Amino acid sequence: MPQLAIDKDFLTRYAKLEKRVQKAVDEALDKFADTYYAGGHLEKVADARDPRARSLRITQNYRGVVLAPEQGDTYLLVTVLPHDEAYAYIRNKRFSVNRALGVLEIRDEAQLQTMSDVLAPVAAAAESRLFDHVPDKHLTQLGIDDRTLSIVRLLPDEGHLDAIQSMMPAAQHNALVALASGMTPEEAWAEVSKDLVEAVAPEEIDPEDLTAAIRRTPGQAVFVEGPESLREMLDTPFDLWRVFLHPQQRRIAYRRSYNGPAMVTGGAGTGKTVTAVHRVAHLAAGYDSGPPQILLTTFTKTLDAALRSQMELLIKDPGQRDRIDVRNLDKVAYEVVSRERGTTLKFPRSRELERLWDEAGADSGFSGAFLLSEWEQVVLAQDLRTERGYLEAQRRGRGNRLSADQKQRVWRAVLAATERMAQANQWTFTQVAAEAADILNRTGERLYTHVVVDEAQDLHPAKWRLIRALVPEGPDDLFIAGDPHQRIYDHRVSLAALGINVRGRSRKLTVSYRSTQEILSWAVRLLGAAPITGLDDLEDGLETYISPLHGRRPVVHGFTERTAELDALVGQINGWLEQGVEADSIGIAVRTRSVADSVTARLREADIDNGPLVDGPGVRVGTMHGMKGLEFRCVAVVGVDADLLPLKTQVTDRTEDPVAHGHDLQRERNLLFVSCTRARDALYLSHGGDPSPFLPAK
Numbered sequence: 001m002p003q004l005a006i007d008k009d010f011l012t013r014y015a016k017l018e019k020r021v022q023k024a025v026d027e028a029l030d031k032f033a034d035t036y037y038a039g040g041h042l043e044k045v046a047d048a049r050d051p052r053a054r055s056l057r058i059t060q061n062y063r064g065v066v067l068a069p070e071q072g073d074t075y076l077l078v079t080v081l082p083h084d085e086a087y088a089y090i091r092n093k094r095f096s097v098n099r100a101l102g103v104l105e106i107r108d109e110a111q112l113q114t115m116s117d118v119l120a121p122v123a124a125a126a127e128s129r130l131f132d133h134v135p136d137k138h139l140t141q142l143g144i145d146d147r148t149l150s151i152v153r154l155l156p157d158e159g160h161l162d163a164i165q166s167m168m169p170a171a172q173h174n175a176l177v178a179l180a181s182g183m184t185p186e187e188a189w190a191e192v193s194k195d196l197v198e199a200v201a202p203e204e205i206d207p208e209d210l211t212a213a214i215r216r217t218p219g220q221a222v223f224v225e226g227p228e229s230l231r232e233m234l235d236t237p238f239d240l241w242r243v244f245l246h247p248q249q250r251r252i253a254y255r256r257s258y259n260g261p262a263m264v265t266g267g268a269g270t271g272k273t274v275t276a277v278h279r280v281a282h283l284a285a286g287y288d289s290g291p292p293q294i295l296l297t298t299f300t301k302t303l304d305a306a307l308r309s310q311m312e313l314l315i316k317d318p319g320q321r322d323r324i325d326v327r328n329l330d331k332v333a334y335e336v337v338s339r340e341r342g343t344t345l346k347f348p349r350s351r352e353l354e355r356l357w358d359e360a361g362a363d364s365g366f367s368g369a370f371l372l373s374e375w376e377q378v379v380l381a382q383d384l385r386t387e388r389g390y391l392e393a394q395r396r397g398r399g400n401r402l403s404a405d406q407k408q409r410v411w412r413a414v415l416a417a418t419e420r421m422a423q424a425n426q427w428t429f430t431q432v433a434a435e436a437a438d439i440l441n442r443t444g445e446r447l448y449t450h451v452v453v454d455e456a457q458d459l460h461p462a463k464w465r466l467i468r469a470l471v472p473e474g475p476d477d478l479f480i481a482g483d484p485h486q487r488i489y490d491h492r493v494s495l496a497a498l499g500i501n502v503r504g505r506s507r508k509l510t511v512s513y514r515s516t517q518e519i520l521s522w523a524v525r526l527l528g529a530a531p532i533t534g535l536d537d538l539e540d541g542l543e544t545y546i547s548p549l550h551g552r553r554p555v556v557h558g559f560t561e562r563t564a565e566l567d568a569l570v571g572q573i574n575g576w577l578e579q580g581v582e583a584d585s586i587g588i589a590v591r592t593r594s595v596a597d598s599v600t601a602r603l604r605e606a607d608i609d610n611g612p613l614v615d616g617p618g619v620r621v622g623t624m625h626g627m628k629g630l631e632f633r634c635v636a637v638v639g640v641d642a643d644l645l646p647l648k649t650q651v652t653d654r655t656e657d658p659v660a661h662g663h664d665l666q667r668e669r670n671l672l673f674v675s676c677t678r679a680r681d682a683l684y685l686s687h688g689g690d691p692s693p694f695l696p697a698k
């Protein structure tokens, strides 16, 4: 059976072609797909570096580059380029199979040759060379082949190793970087082989077997399952995540089965959501049709809309889609409770609710706002049902200590207020989640076979109890994606304490697909040095978090007053717009509503179209909390002032509760980190007064 594969570079370049040329590519591929096993109309290029590289005519000015086997029947669509560049590509590049890893590699042999000629005299004159201490045998074991070896022996230093990166097969370059950084050959092997989708013994690697090599390199090239699948790829060429998963992502998403709840963590932009959506595709592929068995969920309405569109982009089969519900947890909980009660539920505004709690707790000595949050953060969080339970409960992170007498008064107020709410059929979403979990636990009904949860770090314990109650315990029951460094609400949860055991089934993603390395390295410093505990109770660090993307360093501008700061913001936004950045690819994040209002007013004055973060129109403006889960090409974080970050009203006094104080400060840091890591290409920050202490010193 002939097989067609497509390289990431092909799709990336196709995405950027004019519509007219794209159409010509489509036609050429249709023809090619009809007959590719004959290989008939692929043109051999006389001076091709690699005899298997052919050109495919698209238009007079464009050519595709196709790797066509001398025997066998796998064709790889490598790239699509203007005519002269395509021929230069074919004249310069060679394809190979890595001898140790078995992955597909491409190198620019012409440039490497030129580089060798330049390096030869430098190497001869140097006293020692970078890899003098490493014997050939070790290099070979790491996948360095003879062609690379000859230039490796000439490299005088790491600068030259960096300089040849773009010419070299990526896996071989990684191995050399590992050795150059002082790793032993064993450590370097662990480093380069960690991303393999399948381990393979060197003697099993056939250097001519392109099909096997492509299968081992799913982040770069994948097989197309048929003309329809090719059509889908070309219809949404920007959505590379649908097709090219990083091996780390693929291993996690497409593992046949987990013997219980599994978790994927990783820094911002490492593709946790992408991995979760692919996991749903994997689970759905196990069924043909029928009632929904899989819940894909997250914690807000705006995020679940984004999840739904991602799911629909990835899963086209209507039968499989029917097996999947995408809805946020509030909605799931609402349906369970309203169905049981046979009525709709009312959700009063927070002011109204606080008034109710004020009245119900009038003689408690506490405000309605305090009582309400005590109920949600302590009583509902710990599922406390009796006064005794409450009196004995720890109130970690709740600030001021309460005496037994005070606790009794709080408990009475809780009873009175919840009674009033019940009479008026008034609810909070946390309460509905707790109630839904109770109902399901009481009836034993389980609504799904699999639940996949995104943005898991911020869920209230009541929502976790609901999640646990939605699926029977068993293989593949729960798949959880989250990042504890992005925790921006109060909920610090231990999954184990909630009966969800992910030990041994927790995996980490480390490669950012969103932000540049410059933005990442800078943003990680905002988090401070305090250790962060994950949902699995283990410490979670971001030491291995990297990005292959590069760009400009973030900039921080300081002003003494807000007006000057906002004038500068207008200048920055206009600058981005003039550079051709679309208005809806620019996000502005601020700590408080009132700063957001000033920003919006100033933009309006400058005639810059703007609107809310999720649906616009124009430049997106919103609070840092609203930035969660979103992404923009350019991000401006405004009002990074000492009195806004941390926001005093949100931080418990150290003298009242030092632990809560620490947690609150960390949460404020995380909030700034989340905002900054929404940026793909450019990050701009400013303050209109003393700078926030979270900003790193230069």
Ligand SMILES: Nc1ncnc2c1ncn2[C@@H]1O[C@H](COP(=O)(O)OP(=O)(O)OP(=O)(O)O)[C@@H](O)[C@H]1O
Pocket (backbone or CB within 6 Å): 239, 240, 241, 242, 244, 245, 246, 249, 266, 267, 268, 269, 270, 271, 272, 273, 274, 275, 483, 486, 513, 514, 628, 629, 630, 631, 677
């Ligand atoms: N394999 C991939 N190929 C191409 N793009 C990818 C891939 N994986 C992720 N991306 C892109 O990287 C960006 C971040 O991915 P995603 O939102 O899944 O990350 P995340 O870890 O959930 O981020 P966050 O925690 O910040 O919300 C998205 O634009 C996504 O499309």
